[in-house]
Amino acid sequence: MRNYDIVIVGGGPAGLAAAVSARQSGIESIIILERDKELGGILNQCIHNGFGLHTFKEELTGPEYADRFIAQVRELKIEYKLNTMVLDIGQDKTVTAMNREDGMFEIQAKAVILAMGCRERPRGALNIPGYRPAGIYSAGTAQRLVNMEGYMPGREVVILGSGDIGLIMARRMTLEGAKVKVVAELMPYSGGLKRNIVQCLDDYGIPLKLSHTVVDITGKERVEGVTLAQVDEKNKPIPGTEEFYSCDTLLLSVGLIPENEISRGMGVTINPVTSGPKVNESLETNLEGVFACGNVLHVHDLVDFVSEEASAAGRNAAAYVKGTSVADAAPEAEICLNPTAGVRYTVPSTIRRARMEDNLTVRFRVGGVYKNCFVSVYFDDERVIHRKRQVLAPGEMEEVKLTKEQLLQYPKLEQITFKIEEE
């Protein structure tokens, strides 16, 4: 069995940033295990631009953004293995993995960083009725076929779901010569970034039908058409509103699910709201020395925040390996973060002051569209943050920055509550 201080599962944006920051924090023995044939993860198929505005203050394509981090990984001589699937991780941090060259092998890690990303929800998750012909793809699968392999999955396209991948693929399919007839969205609002609706739909005259869903798929061998219908407040199709669209392709962009099968297998506690691990201020799961970051922790909309979060996970894992995090920490009660009144979840969900860095970013999402509201944060019963926002939407991740100094002023603090308030 080989030994490493830190094993990072996944070489996408989260794994790369975590590796770089762990090395910069002084850890020599690091290995990234990546299941695909190259580093960079899903960024490799995201050939559109708009990445890196926060991190590099310029607009990069997905592969360019990944390349910045891959270059650092190479420069820092961080080890990685490609085409390597992690099969299982034990509670003792024994990582079992496999590839063609090494066969099945085990690595004993001192710390593990989970950075496996997420997967797309399939058709079944929505239970869309109809036939099951060829021509139904999740948007990400179509993106891989088009952007990495150069194949067109179809000519006439209907897209269900206005998540960012769906929006991006509406534009991509149009640019590559397909006719995108409509994007339907079940919710009364889009799940994607505002800028993507403008740049990917409006600019190409592609209609977005909110509060609509697919109620039938026809075609026995290849898709021949789909029927859309409007839905009521309970998301139930309204009879009489059906409209048939002839098409040969249906792309689904109906949500992403963090891929936590390995995490669950090793006993990591999962937050049912995010489907990602419950973590503390160090992005550490309930298992000591097991950290999580990026889309495996909670689904992000901007890669810049993935990198930022993963850097923190890398630093914290390094501190854990070096023993500093433990040595510094006086035993104390954890502060619970309590998402309520419109706030669906927070990451992290607990804070131990002694171990937190000087600045801590708490990320969260809201459960609906809110206009002219306030993001409020209460330290126990006292409101300490009250920030006016013009629009809050589920498609855009929000954040609140807390400082260690601020928290130390409340030595008896037990609970931090996050709320959306009208005034």
Add this chain to the structure above:
Amino acid sequence: MYDVIIIGAGVCGAAVARELSRYQAKICVLEKEEDVCCGTSKANSAIVHAGYDAVTGSLKAKLNVRGNERMGELAKELDFPFERNGSLVLCLNEADMPNLQALYDRGVANGVRELRILNREEVLEMEPNVTENVYAALYAPTAGIVCPFGLNIALAENAYANGVEFYFDTEVTEIHKSEEGYVLQTDKGSFETKYVVNAAGVYADRFHNMVSEKKIHITARRGDYCLLDKEAGNHVHKTIFALPGKLGKGILVTPTVHGNLLVGPTAVDVEDKEGINTTAEGLAQVFEKAGMSVRNIPTRQVITSFAGLRAHEDGDDFIIGEAEDAPGFIDCAGIESPGIASCPAIGEMAAELIRDKMGLAEKTDFIADRQGIKNPNTLSMEERNALIKENPAYGNIICRCEMVTEGEIIDAIRRPLGAKSLDGVKRRTRAGMGRCQSGFCAPRTMEILARECDMSMFDITKSGGDSKLVVGTNKDTV
């Protein structure tokens, strides 16, 4: 000139082919689809029923019990997944107890062993997620679950190994009586044979009625199902039925042999014999009815839904035997539930009938065993590493959800009667059958298929015919 031509490569056609291949005869199977297991056999509950449902004395009863008995041995011989997980038929109120008792009595009369009636406490102890409204249940420890694809493919592969020929994409359009037997007209030319076995599923009436004046009538009875993630696979351990109604055994909740949870089917008679579309009403009904038997089914864990067609004959029993006015034409018709359970016995019965009529002699070199695709997940680390060293493709995971390696996919394609499409690979290896439903592995499996079959990516299909997966290259129309 064939001795026997079997129409249909579903589980029945394949079972007859396999049993007939014990004898010295020239046999072929004609299948209109591109692969075995493409009709009723691929979309059903995959239950090896114990045998208490069917009317005592019916073929359904007799062959179900016999098929169930044989299934364990067959699974060993032919290397397909089968498990005797047991079944429970729930009785929700005291008033229905006579019906449950009748089911028990019928089971005993049919020869089902080990049947027991459990009281409420015993049921809930056995299956804590069963509804608290349960009053009693009929417990059948001999009931089981099987991989229907695995069973069908194994039977066909073994038949092939014993000399049976298979013609795919070959649709029988007409059947004419000839001097020595029958001439089958197909879209790929005509085939002459002494005997015909009609194992055409929902189309069996069409072929029967071409040669016989004693008409039969098969209704396609559609059933919608939902399949749940393996995380929900332990929700129940036994197959849970409600007391049967007019149109069948009602909605069941069962683990699958691969560890998922399966809920369904509905029962709706449809005109279109290719009408395997699910409907919103059907899918809603699945959970509504299942909820009456089993509590807290995690409906959010659905990974796919599908519909299958049962071949329901008006007489409500299997029709197996020579058509009265068409000598040499052997029906295996009206095979609906318990068809999967009965297929080993159906194969036996039809093959023995033909053997006796034709006076066929047994082969001395019949191969009884068949080796399935190696599943590396069942190997120890040492064994697995030896396998990868010998063939590195076994170290390359293609389907992340089901952990299927490139080695298994290549085996599925290269073996006799191998996969030619994405669904063919899926049914043989489970690649694409997991929680992401082929989102990750489809493009990779397509590449492997193109490479192994020396096909263009544009010719790779989901399931044969015009089910093409990609239609061109970027900007080719711009």
